[in-house]
Amino acid sequence: MAIVVxxxxxTSVGSIERIKNVAKRVIKxxxxxxxxxVVVSAMAGETDRLIGLIKEITDDPPPREYDMVVSAGExxxxxxxxxxxxxxxxxxxxxxxxxxxxxxxxxHTSARIERINTESILKELEKGYVVVIAGFQGVDRAGNITxxxxxxxxxxxxxxASALGAELCEIYTDVDGIYTTDPSxxxxxxxxxxxxxxxxxxxxxxxxxxxxxxxxxxAKKYNVRLLVRSSFRDVEGTLVCKEDEEMxxxxxxxxxxxxxxxxxxxxxxxxxPGIAARIFRPLTEEGINVDMIVxxxxxxxxxxxxFTVSEKDFKRAFELVKRVAxxxxxxxxxxxxxxxxxxxxxxxxxxxxxxxxxxxxTLAKEGINIQMISTSEIKISCVVDVxxxxxxxxxxxxxxxxxxxxxxxxx
Ligand code: ADP
Ligand code: ASP
Ligand code: MG
Numbered sequence: 001m002a003i004v005v006x007x008x009x010x011t012s013v014g015s016i017e018r019i020k021n022v023a024k025r026v027i028k029x030x031x032x033x034x035x036x037x038v039v040v041s042a043m044a045g046e047t048d049r050l051i052g053l054i055k056e057i058t059d060d061p062p063p064r065e066y067d068m069v070v071s072a073g074e075x076x077x078x079x080x081x082x083x084x085x086x087x088x089x090x091x092x093x094x095x096x097x098x099x100x101x102x103x104x105x106x107x108h109t110s111a112r113i114e115r116i117n118t119e120s121i122l123k124e125l126e127k128g129y130v131v132v133i134a135g136f137q138g139v140d141r142a143g144n145i146t147x148x149x150x151x152x153x154x155x156x157x158x159x160x161a162s163a164l165g166a167e168l169c170e171i172y173t174d175v176d177g178i179y180t181t182d183p184s185x186x187x188x189x190x191x192x193x194x195x196x197x198x199x200x201x202x203x204x205x206x207x208x209x210x211x212x213x214x215x216x217x218x219a220k221k222y223n224v225r226l227l228v229r230s231s232f233r234d235v236e237g238t239l240v241c242k243e244d245e246e247m248x249x250x251x252x253x254x255x256x257x258x259x260x261x262x263x264x265x266x267x268x269x270x271x272x273p274g275i276a277a278r279i280f281r282p283l284t285e286e287g288i289n290v291d292m293i294v295x296x297x298x299x300x301x302x303x304x305x306x307f308t309v310s311e312k313d314f315k316r317a318f319e320l321v322k323r324v325a326x327x328x329x330x331x332x333x334x335x336x337x338x339x340x341x342x343x344x345x346x347x348x349x350x351x352x353x354x355x356x357x358x359x360x361x362t363l364a365k366e367g368i369n370i371q372m373i374s375t376s377e378i379k380i381s382c383v384v385d386v387x388x389x390x391x392x393x394x395x396x397x398x399x400x401x402x403x404x405x406x407x408x409x410x411x
Contacts, residue, residue: 001035002033002034003037003164004029004168004169005038006037006157006172007041007135007156008038008231010044010045010046010047012174012231013041013081014043018231022040022231025231027088035125036130037131037160037164038132038133039160041135042074043077047136050072050073064108066108067109067146071137074134075134078133078134081132092129094133095132095134096133096134097134097139099120100116100117100120103138103139103140106140106146111147113156113159116160118163121164136152148214150212151211153212154171155215158219158222161224162218168227169225170229171226173228176236177236178200179254180403181393182208182257185390186390188402189402190403192253192254193236194241195239195253196240196242196243196347197241198220198243199378202345203345204216206256207257207258208254219240225240226241251349251400252346253347254344254402255344255345255393255397255402256342257341257343257393258340259389261309261311261339262308263336263371264318264321264335265335266325266333267330267333268304269305276305279325282324286317288313289309290308291309291310292307314335318335338385338386340386342381342393342396343381343382344400346378347378349379356380358399359382362395362396362399363382370383371384371385
């Protein structure tokens with residue numbers, strides 16, 4: 001029998017009523033002849049609540065114990081769904097990561113899945129159970145509970161689908177697919193029928209949190225077909241798959257934003273070999289990822305160096321850079337957390353010129369100043385003042401004609 005993995009996000013299991021609704025979907029798939037493995041997130045708001053409890057104690061908890069706390073939400077929703085299924089006459093068993101096990105490395109709070117023992121799951125499926133698995137969590141080789149980073153249940157689902165050789169991984173959420181931009185900030189956003197792994201990867205890593213970036217990396221690497229769809233409405237979703245002939249031939253397929261970034265500028269740094277290495281080495285050693293980097297041309301032997309980090313790393317990064325700045329004789333270090341990165345993404349950019357200038361002109365027309373720019377083959381990102389985020393997304397969405405009806409397929 002074919003296996004299907006269904007993942008339900010926080011809103012979809014946000015109340016008992018909603019869990020009952022999920023159970024009905026699971027039973028429908030089961031009665032259509034599929035073996036069903038379900039991955040669940042914590043009930044909406046629960047992970048934030050758990051993090052809040054930790055924050056009442058400290059801003060700097062031991063990562064192992066942090067994972068112990070924040071992984072707990074998924075245990076509850078997995079159990080509740082299994083109970084609901086049993087109550088509806090469908091044999092179901094809930095499993096935590098360590099019971100499978102889903103083995104990860106030991107990088108607490110952002111662990112990576114290394115191996116999944118599918119034997120335990122297959123055994124339960126054979127016995128006729130629906131298996132409900134707590135997402136977001138893993139266990140390292142020493143038996144410590146780990147978590148996969150915010151939004152990590154998506155990655156649990158894709159990794160399980162790949163390990164089990166599932167025919168499809170369905171991601172059920174509170175929107176009915178992947179849109180040209182976040183539908184909660186622009187009503188003209190349009191749902192896409194299909195999107196390539198590469199485009200989805202860029203969109204996710206540039207802020208479209210509908211899928212965790214790592215889940216898309218995983219899906220691409222192991223060729224897992226991903227279908228993003230609504231758990232509330234029975235409508236067609238969006239398929240994330242290999243780029244193919246049928247995909248829309250557009251230059252730009254989406255606009256994304258990320259408000260969780262911060263900017264650090266090192267002012268009047270002596271312009272000599274080795275300086276950038278001195279500044280960035282301590283950040284790397286602390287596991288802080290640097291995103292965009294801009295260095296000004298030096299006129300009098302001094303230069304300004306500006307870069308962005310994620311907002312959660314800002315305080316630590318700022319302190320580290322201030323220390324280095326003193327050592328290398330820089331004049332000052334400035335920080336700014338009220339920035340956002342707005343990006344356009346599209347595989348069609350590879351073969352089209354003029355996309356960047358259209359983006360810059362569109363922002364200029366609205367008086368939006370661009371603070372930093374970065375590009376890759378299929379994306380262009382601009383850092384702007386956070387207060388312009390929504391406006392920038394909307395005008396770019398309009399400028400690239402994303403709201404238009406899909407091009408009709410030839411008959
Ligand atoms: P879940 O709890 O089901 O994992 P998330 O909140 O993590 O759900 O992701 C779904 C949300 O992602 C949507 O409510 C939507 O606001 C947001 N989102 C951001 N960008 C997009 C996009 N391009 N297409 C669809 N949804 C998006
Ligand atoms: N519950 C976790 C979170 O809120 C994981 C997930 O929802 O995917 O980040
Ligand atoms: Mg999510």
